[in-house]
Amino acid sequence: MLTTRLASCSCGQLTARTTGDPVRVSxxxxxxxxRRTGSAFGQQARFLREQVAISGASTEYARPGDEGPGARFHFCPQCGSTVYYELIALPDHLGIPVGAFASPDFPAPTISIYEERMHGWVVPPPGAEHIR
Incomplete structure (x- = not known):
């Protein structure tokens, strides 16, 4: 049986229902x-687009990447929460901020990227791949 999860904005108007495990969690x-998260890092799960069903209205913000073409972030026009984003270089995938799932049993990250900008107190999970 495939795992089904629901990511949501703060007000519940915009949702992303996923089926199956993420391709990666980073x-x-x-x-x-x-800046986007207001935290020391972003944590996101990448899914194949076919694994995700979006419901509700979103506003889009396109941002170029540090490397590569960037992403189009979709957030709720009512409460402002980012629920998913399109990876321009990977059109068959969607990224979903792990916090949007509000699930403490979500799988741990397996990769940690841009670590040259990592806050000194952050400790990635044991076994995670490290990319400077």
Missing amino acids: LCHCLACQ
């Missing part, structure tokens, strides 16, 4: 993710 320490 920590991103880039400055853009720090």
Whole structure:
């Protein structure tokens, strides 16, 4: 049986229902993710687009990447929460911030990227791949 999860904005108007496991779960320490999340890093799960069903209205913000073409972030026009984003270089995938699932049993990250910008107190999970 495939795992089904629901990611949602704060007000519940915009949702992303996923079926199956994510392709990868990552920590991103880039400055853009720090600004987008208001945290020391972004944590996101990447799914194949076919694994995700979107419901509700979104507003889009396109941002170029530090490396590569960037992403189009979709957030709720009512509460402002980012629920998913399109990876321009990977059109068959969608990224979903792990916090949007509000699930403490979500799988741990397996990769940590842009670590040259990582806050000194952050400790990625044991066994995670490290990319400077």
